[in-house]
Amino acid sequence: MSSGTPSSPKATGSNRRMVWLWAAIIGLIFGVIEFGQPLEDVLRTTRNAMHARQASGDIVIVAIDNKSLEAHADWPWPRQRHAGLIDELNDLGAAEIAFDIGFSTRTSRADDRELIDAINRAKGKVVLPIRSVKDAITDRRVDILPSPELRRQAALANIYVQYNFQSKVWKLEYAADTDGVTYPSLAAHLADRTGRAGEKYTIDYSTRLDSIPVISAADLLAGKVERGRIAGKRIIIGATATEIAKTYFVPGTGQAPEVYLHVLGAETLRRGTPVELGWLMPLVATLGLLAVYQFVSNRWIARVAVAGGFAIAFILPFAAEARLVFFDSTPAMTALLIVVCNRWWSDFRQSYKARGLTNPVSGLPNLNALREVDTADMTLVVTRVHNFAEITSALAHEAEKILVEQIVARLGIGFAGATFYQGDEGIFAWLVRREGMTELGDQLEALHALCRTPVSVAGVHVDLVVTFGADAGDRALSARIGSALIAADEAKEEGLRWKEFDPAKLKDAAWKLSLLGRIDSAIDSGEMWVAYQPKLDLATRRIIGAEALVRWSHPEKGEISPAEFIPAAEQANRIEKLTAHVLDDAVRAAAAINGRGVDFDIAVNLSARLLDGTDIVDQIRDLLAKHRLPANKLTLEVTESAAMVSSNQSFEVLEQLRAVGVNIAIDDYGTGFSTLEYLKKIPATEIKIDRGFVRMIDRSHSDKLMVNSTIQLAHSLGRKVVAEGVESEEILEALAAMGCDDAQGYLIGRPMKLRALIKQLILEYRKIAA
Incomplete structure (x- = not known):
C-alpha cells in the first residue's frame, strides 16, 4: 500500500528556502531605502524611555x-x-x-x-x-x-x-x-x-x-x-x-x-564614544539564525536559533543602546517576522489540518485523510459496523476508544500492514493492492467470521454486526467511498457478508440525479405525452370514458415508468407542471370527443400535494372554460391513502372542486384504511376498487366478498363504483353480476394514444349502428 502526505518533506524544504530568500530580499530592501525608519524611531524612543537617565549636571x-x-x-x-x-x-x-x-x-x-x-x-x-x-x-x-x-x-x-x-x-x-x-x-x-x-x-x-x-x-x-x-x-x-x-x-x-x-x-x-553598527550586520546575523531555524531538523537547536533572532531584533538593541552601541533592527525584525510568522502559520495550518484528518476519539486517521491518499492501483474496502451507534450509546465515553481499537485489531489480522481510516457511525476503510476479487472475497469471508466473535469492552461482551463493501474502480476516492458503503449496505439487505460495487449502477445513478432536470424539458419537447385507457359501462357495454395517464418516451432510455418519475416529481415539488400538462391535454381531448356528439367522461389523477392550496380550483375552472367542456365530464382521482391524510385545507379544496361541478373519485380503494365515517365525509362521487382485489375475485372467495361488499356500500352512499384491472371475461361478468357500474383494464383496452382511442370509439359506434 502506498500513501502520500499532505505536504512532503521535499515540498516543505523548498517552501522554507523560498520564504527565507524572500525574507532576505525584503530585509535588504527595507535597509537600503530605510523603509522601516519611522518604526525604528518609535522603537528607539521606547527603549530610551525604558532606560532613562539623569543628566550629569556639569x-x-x-x-x-x-x-x-x-x-x-x-x-x-x-x-x-x-x-x-x-x-x-x-x-x-x-x-x-x-x-x-x-x-x-x-x-x-x-x-x-x-x-x-x-x-x-x-x-x-x-x-x-x-x-x-x-x-x-x-x-x-x-x-x-x-x-x-x-x-x-x-x-x-x-x-x-x-x-x-x-x-x-x-x-x-x-x-x-x-x-x-x-x-x-x-x-x-x-x-x-x-x-x-x-x-x-x-x-x-x-x-x-x-x-x-x-x-x-x-x-x-x-x-x-x-x-x-x-x-x-x-x-x-x-x-x-x-x-x-x-x-x-x-x-x-x-x-x-x-x-x-x-x-x-x-x-x-x-x-563614551557612540558606536554605529548600521542595519546590515544585524540583518546578516539574523538571517544566519533564521537559516538554522528553517533548515536544521533538531527542534531545540531551531528554537535556540529563533530565540537568538528575537534577541537581536528586540532585546539586544535595548542592552546595546545603554552602552552607546546603536544599530537599526527593523530590517532584521522584518526578516524575522516574515520567516517566523510564515512558519507559525504553516505549522498552525498543518496542525489544524491534522486535527481535521484525525478521529478525535480514537486518534485514527479519518475519511478526510483517506481522500488525500494516492490510490492508484488500489482497491478500496470498507466495513460498516451496523450496530456501532447502539453499542457506543450503552458504553462509557472512554470505552469507545477501546471498542475501536479491538475492531481495528481484528481487521488488522485479515489485512496486516494496512492503514485503517475511521469514519462516523462505525465506518472503517482501508486500501489493498488491486488483485483478483476472489482472493479478496475469501479474505473478507474469513474476516466476517472472525468479527462474529464477541469483543470484550469494559467487561461487557459485545456482538458486532458487520458487512463489507469494495470498489476497485478508477474514479476519485471521494466517490468510491460512497459506492463502497452502498455495496456494504446492500450486502446487509441481501443477507451477504460482502459485496462489490457494480459500476453499471453509475449510469442509473447519473440518470436519477438528472431526472428532475429532465422532466420540464421532456414536457416541452413532447417526450412526455398522455395515454388514454378506456372505461366501460357494464350495463350498456359501451365505452363511456377514459383515464388520462402520463407516459414518457425517452429517445435513449425508451419508456420510463411513471412509478419512477412521478414520485420524484412529487417529492421535489415539480408535480404541478406535470399535472397541468396532463389536465390540459385530457380536457382538450374530452371536449373534442364530446363535440362530436359522443357522451364521454375523462378522469385525471390528482396529486395530494396540489390540494394544499386553492390554485388547482382556479386552474380547473379556467381549463373547462378554455376548452368548453362541461364540468361533470371531468373526474379528478385522489388515492385513498392520500385522501385519508389530507388536511382540512385539502377537504375544503375538494369541496370547492365539487362546487365547480367536477367529479371526485377515490382511487386504489382497498389499499388504505378508510372507515365508513371517512367515506361519508369525503366529497367523492365514485370509488375505484384497486386491481389487486379485482383480479382475484374468480379465485379468492374473500376478495370476491370484499369487492361485492364495497359495491353495495358505495351504492348505499350514492357513490358510483369503477373496477380496475379487469383482464378476463369471467371477471367482467362477475363484476356485472355484483352490480358494478364501470370497468377498466387490459380486457377493455390498454393505455393508448388519443388517435387510437378515437378509432376504437368510431368502430364501436359503427357496430351499434349496424
Whole structure:
C-alpha cells in the first residue's frame, strides 16, 4: 500500500528556502531605502524611555526665556547685555561659557567693544558659535562666523543641526570644516571630544531633558544665582523663549529649543564614544539564525536559533543602546517576522489540518485523510459496523476508544500492514493492492467470521454486526467511498457478508440525479405525452370514458415508468407542471370527443400535494372554460391513502372542486384504511376498487366478498363504483353480476394514444349502428 502526505518533506524544504530568500530580499530592501525608519524611531524612543537617565549636571543652560524677555524686552539684546552675562558667569566661577546665539554682524562700536572686553576678561573661557545655513539656490551649506574682532580671544564651535523629514534630530557632527579649518561642534567641544569633519554620532536621548540644569538669564543678570550652581560648570547660553527659540522635535519629548540638543549631544559624548553598527550586520546575523531555524531538523537547536533572532531584533538593541552601541533592527525584525510568522502559520495550518484528518476519539486517521491518499492501483474496502451507534450509546465515553481499537485489531489480522481510516457511525476503510476479487472475497469471508466473535469492552461482551463493501474502480476516492458503503449496505439487505460495487449502477445513478432536470424539458419537447385507457359501462357495454395517464418516451432510455418519475416529481415539488400538462391535454381531448356528439367522461389523477392550496380550483375552472367542456365530464382521482391524510385545507379544496361541478373519485380503494365515517365525509362521487382485489375475485372467495361488499356500500352512499384491472371475461361478468357500474383494464383496452382511442370509439359506434 502506498500513501502520500499532505505536504512532503521535499515540498516543505523548498517552501522554507523560498520564504527565507524572500525574507532576505525584503530585509535588504527595507535597509537600503530605510523603509522601516519611522518604526525604528518609535522603537528607539521606547527603549530610551525604558532606560532613562539623569543628566550629569556639569553642563548648565542659561536660558533667554520668556521671563528674560519680560525683564529685558529689547530683543535682539544689545551686546553689552551679553557682556554682562559673561562677566557674571566668570565672576561665579564658570569653567566655560558657550553661546548658542550668533554674533556674525557688527553693532555700534561701543557696544561691540563691551562684548570684546568681556570676552577678554574671561581669558579664553568663551566659545562663540559658527552658524551654518543652506543656500536656497545651490542647496550648499554656508558657514557664518562671528566678526573677526569677537573671535580673536574666543574659541569657535559649530552649532549646525541636521533634521530628518519628521523634524527629528538623531545625529550630530563631531566637527565641520570652515574655510579650510576644522572646528568642533558645540556638543563635542563641551564634552572635550574630537572627531573627523563630517563624522556623525547618534544622540543618546535616554537623558531626561528635565534633569538638565537651567538658569534664567534674567536671574543671572539680577544677581540672584548662587555661585554653587555655576562654579566649575560649563555654561551654554541659548534662547528658549517661545518667540525667539529655534525648536526641533526631540524623540520622546516633543518640540524643544535647539540649545537642548547641544547639551544632549555633549552628555552623550561625555559618557563614551557612540558606536554605529548600521542595519546590515544585524540583518546578516539574523538571517544566519533564521537559516538554522528553517533548515536544521533538531527542534531545540531551531528554537535556540529563533530565540537568538528575537534577541537581536528586540532585546539586544535595548542592552546595546545603554552602552552607546546603536544599530537599526527593523530590517532584521522584518526578516524575522516574515520567516517566523510564515512558519507559525504553516505549522498552525498543518496542525489544524491534522486535527481535521484525525478521529478525535480514537486518534485514527479519518475519511478526510483517506481522500488525500494516492490510490492508484488500489482497491478500496470498507466495513460498516451496523450496530456501532447502539453499542457506543450503552458504553462509557472512554470505552469507545477501546471498542475501536479491538475492531481495528481484528481487521488488522485479515489485512496486516494496512492503514485503517475511521469514519462516523462505525465506518472503517482501508486500501489493498488491486488483485483478483476472489482472493479478496475469501479474505473478507474469513474476516466476517472472525468479527462474529464477541469483543470484550469494559467487561461487557459485545456482538458486532458487520458487512463489507469494495470498489476497485478508477474514479476519485471521494466517490468510491460512497459506492463502497452502498455495496456494504446492500450486502446487509441481501443477507451477504460482502459485496462489490457494480459500476453499471453509475449510469442509473447519473440518470436519477438528472431526472428532475429532465422532466420540464421532456414536457416541452413532447417526450412526455398522455395515454388514454378506456372505461366501460357494464350495463350498456359501451365505452363511456377514459383515464388520462402520463407516459414518457425517452429517445435513449425508451419508456420510463411513471412509478419512477412521478414520485420524484412529487417529492421535489415539480408535480404541478406535470399535472397541468396532463389536465390540459385530457380536457382538450374530452371536449373534442364530446363535440362530436359522443357522451364521454375523462378522469385525471390528482396529486395530494396540489390540494394544499386553492390554485388547482382556479386552474380547473379556467381549463373547462378554455376548452368548453362541461364540468361533470371531468373526474379528478385522489388515492385513498392520500385522501385519508389530507388536511382540512385539502377537504375544503375538494369541496370547492365539487362546487365547480367536477367529479371526485377515490382511487386504489382497498389499499388504505378508510372507515365508513371517512367515506361519508369525503366529497367523492365514485370509488375505484384497486386491481389487486379485482383480479382475484374468480379465485379468492374473500376478495370476491370484499369487492361485492364495497359495491353495495358505495351504492348505499350514492357513490358510483369503477373496477380496475379487469383482464378476463369471467371477471367482467362477475363484476356485472355484483352490480358494478364501470370497468377498466387490459380486457377493455390498454393505455393508448388519443388517435387510437378515437378509432376504437368510431368502430364501436359503427357496430351499434349496424
